[in-house]
Amino acid sequence: MDSFLIQGGTPLRGEVTISGSKNAALPLMAAALLTADTCTLRRVPDLSDTRFMLRILESLGAETRFDQGTVTIRAASIRGFGDYELIRKMRGSICILGPMLTRLKEASVSLPGGCVIGTRPIDLHLKGLAALGARIEIDGGYVKTSARKLVGTNIFLGGRAGPTVLGTVNILMAACLAEGVTVIESAACEPEVVDVARFLVSMGAKIHGIGSPTLTVTGVSEMHGADHEVIPDRIEACTFLCAAAATKGEVVVHGSRPDHFAAVIDKLQEAGVRMKQKSGTLLVSRPGRLRATDLTTLPYAGFPTDVQAQFIALMCLAQGTSVITERIFESRFMHVAELMRMGADIAIEGPSAIVKGGRRLSGAPVMASDLRASAALVIAGLAAEGETMVNRIYHLDRGYERMEAKLQALGARIQRVEGE
Numbered sequence: 520m521d522s523f524l525i526q527g528g529t530p531l532r533g534e535v536t537i538s539g540s541k542n543a544a545l546p547l548m549a550a551a552l553l554t555a556d557t558c559t560l561r562r563v564p565d566l567s568d569t570r571f572m573l574r575i576l577e578s579l580g581a582e583t584r585f586d587q588g589t590v591t592i593r594a595a596s597i598r599g600f601g602d603y604e605l606i607r608k609m610r611g612s613i614c615i616l617g618p619m620l621t622r623l624k625e626a627s628v629s630l631p632g633g634c635v636i637g638t639r640p641i642d643l644h645l646k647g648l649a650a651l652g653a654r655i656e657i658d659g660g661y662v663k664t665s666a667r668k669l670v671g672t673n674i675f676l677g678g679r680a681g682p683t684v685l686g687t688v689n690i691l692m693a694a695c696l697a698e699g700v701t702v703i704e705s706a707a708c709e710p711e712v713v714d715v716a717r718f719l720v721s722m723g724a725k726i727h728g729i730g731s732p733t734l735t736v737t738g739v740s741e742m743h744g745a746d747h748e749v750i751p752d753r754i755e756a757c758t759f760l761c762a763a764a765a766t767k768g769e770v771v772v773h774g775s776r777p778d779h780f781a782a783v784i785d786k787l788q789e790a791g792v793r794m795k796q797k798s799g800t801l802l803v804s805r806p807g808r809l810r811a812t813d814l815t816t817l818p819y820a821g822f823p824t825d826v827q828a829q830f831i832a833l834m835c836l837a838q839g840t841s842v843i844t845e846r847i848f849e850s851r852f853m854h855v856a857e858l859m860r861m862g863a864d865i866a867i868e869g870p871s872a873i874v875k876g877g878r879r880l881s882g883a884p885v886m887a888s889d890l891r892a893s894a895a896l897v898i899a900g901l902a903a904e905g906e907t908m909v910n911r912i913y914h915l916d917r918g919y920e921r922m923e924a925k926l927q928a929l930g931a932r933i934q935r936v937e938g939e
């Protein structure tokens with residue numbers, strides 16, 4: 520297992536270009552199952568998760584190619600039964616269920632496991648598919664679904680933590696080929712959901728209300744191939760903003776969509792980070808001291824849960840006490856214990872982390888536990904005094920394309936240490 524060896528204390532300076540969004544690319548690939556035609560996706564990030572999704576699609580019988588960021592998928596003849604081991608390993612694969620069911624009228628996938636950030640239930644996905652007329656059976660670790668036909672209806676998809684991103688995408692895709700009109704209430708409005716909806720429309724789907732909490736889908740008899748560029752990864756962009764601020768650097772971020780992360784820009788400005796937008800680029804710097812800042816993670820357009828860990832790492836360096844409350848997932852503070860090994864002073868009180876900032880962090884060997892926690896540990900290592908070894912960096916490789924290369928280009932002293 521590889522690790523990152525980081526010598527902290529160097530301000531990040533220079534330019535970075537943001538890759539395509541992992542959380543858009545995964546459902547976009549699943550959407551290609553809705554047609555026998557070839558679909559082309561551009562600006563797909565080369566990650567272990569995107570490569571994994573392609574393997575899953577191939578296990579269903581699709582032909583795929585991935586070359587220089589462009590993915591082509593031809594799901595001419597597919598079966599409704601995916602490789603248990605493959606699907607079990609990546610939660611994002613649950614979004615193949617809707618397209619498979621609506622195209623083949625039967626689909627089975629392994630129940631996606633939970634992960635360190637929460638139990639990750641799929642009750643809302645199944646509620647939506649059942650509402651469209653699917654018969655659902657949980658058997659032997661599989662979700663088995665079948666339907667003589669899917670018929671449009673009104674579905675409320677809100678859960679205990681608000682909308683569901685992949686649940687919205689799953690039901691949206693199933694509704695595209697269902698008979699009649701489906702109205703999805705409390706739909707997720709994340710930019711990734713908007714990107715998938717736009718791709719579906721380019722494939723011939725009829726969808727109204729894109730970007731709003733109410734999506735109206737009029738089923739069509741078939742869909743065709745399309746060519747689509749994936750939106751930039753807003754979480755990667757925010758990760759680099761936090762890294763630049765943590766190291767008192769000055770970074771030009773190319774290729775992002777600042778309108779996709781206004782809540783993060785707002786909170787970073789409140790914390791004393793300076794950002795300037797100039798024709799598609801975002802200049803970030805932190806001339807003075809960081810100020811303690813409270814935040815609560817919320818569904819879009821609120822502060823995204825996927826930037827919570829990175830922001831906590833930053834608040835460890837701020838003057839004062841910050842209260843960071845996680846409202847989306849039930850246990851997304853795995854990074855806190857590791858940050859405390861670097862000298863951070865953080866207490867967990869229910870859904871909140873109380874961060875007493877202002878102390879210098881000192882480098883230490885730390886363990887990555889999940890994708891965004893790994894990013895938080897890298898940020899802390901870049902800002903800390905001395906050497907940090909972030910172990911199990913495979914978590915980070917799931918969602919960040921060539922992170923060490925991008926950081927090295929910004930002057931960071933970071934290198935990958937090959938593990939056994």
Ligand code: EPZ
Binds near residue numbers: 642684685686824848
């Ligand atoms: C997507 O996960 C993202 N993953 C996550 O990013 C992101 O954190 C999450 O949305 C929230 O924005 C991908 O897009 C691949 P949810 P998803 O369904 O769709 C509860 C990352 O770091 N819920 O929106 O699986 C759930 O437990 C990853 O890139 C139900 O109760 O998340 C959670 O509390 C991590 N029942 C809340 O809803 C359901 O059927 C939001 O989950 C589904 C979800």
